[in-house]
Amino acid sequence: MASSRAANKFRTAFNYKGYEVARWFPGHMAKGLGKMRRQLKGVDCVIEVHDARIPISGRTPRFQETLSIRPHLLMLNKIDLADLSRKQEIEEKLRQQNVEHLTFASCTSFNDKDVKQIMPKVMDILASSPEFYKGEDDDITLMVIGIPNVGKSSLINAFRRMYLKKGRATPVGKDPGITRSVLTKIRVSDRPSVFLLDTPGVLSPNIPDVETGFKLALVGAIKDHLVGEDFLADYLLFRLNRQENFRYVEHYKMQEPCDHVLKMLGHIAVQMGKSRKIKMDSGTGAVIIHQPNFQAAALQFLRDFRQGALGPAMLD
Secondary structure (H helix, E strand, O other), X not given: OHHHHHHHXXXXXXXXOOOOOOOOOOHHHHHHHHHHHHHHHHOOEEEEEEEOOOOOOOOOOOHHHHHOOOOEEEEEEOHHHEOHHHHHHHHHHHHXXXXXXXXXXXXXXXXXXXXXXXXXXXXXXXXXXXXXOOOOOOOEEEEEEOOOOOOHHHHHHHHHHHHHOOOOOOOOOOOOOOXXXXXXXXXEEOOOOEEEEOOOOOOOOOOOOHHHHHHHHHOOOOOHHHHOHHHHHHHHHHHHHHOOOOHHHHHXXXXXXXXXXXXXXXXXXXXXXXXXXXXXXOOOOEEEEEEEOHHHHHHHHHHHHHOOOOOOEOOO
């Protein structure tokens, strides 16, 4: 209650003036998108993986052409990091966008309980699409698509871990842009015989608005420096306060919520023991002062959010 009262005078809108989200559509994205389209004729079903924290924002319009000609399952991944209190509302919005088949999952869970539900869903989708249905002895090829850093490779590796008892087949990393090209078929199951195609993460060449760009960057789909770590930290603080998610107060051992990002980052930097030595001319000689390392603190703030240390999130 005290936290809510303290936040009554906080910002009710974020000032995007002067911010610009840079384009981030590297050559490997355009090249990968072309390969994806050419390989569609050999694909039975498309699994689109998206981050459950931004279930509406950031889905690439260029995928719509791909999705319209093959059976499609939308998998909202990373539910262990998402606040699903609005799950029903999200499902309704996606139905309005013609999403017929939807599932929620976390592919990093070692018990793979969510992944176990995906293959039966895919088989049901294919069975309800006679033109794509195959016999039990035929190979099934699935294409995994999505924006960067949503867990496409983690899904493939989870399938292999579950059905083949094998390790990683594709690289997994926290930075967007790990998968650079459409890979050859990766076997993920013997019975049924299923192969998956991993693909590079593809963003829209033109992000529709600055706020969408900030959301994409917060979940790691855009590299931090393209937006600015300090800007992202300020936006994250604003969103947490607006949702009355004050877990950062306890996490960073603060006395109360804060709406001034430099004040908060200074506190985090002191906690981390991160400071920068700055030489200043005092008029009588050089003086060394220690200034909090705001960038290191911003990166820690973003890292804690992305790892779930500040509580589950919903950015849409």
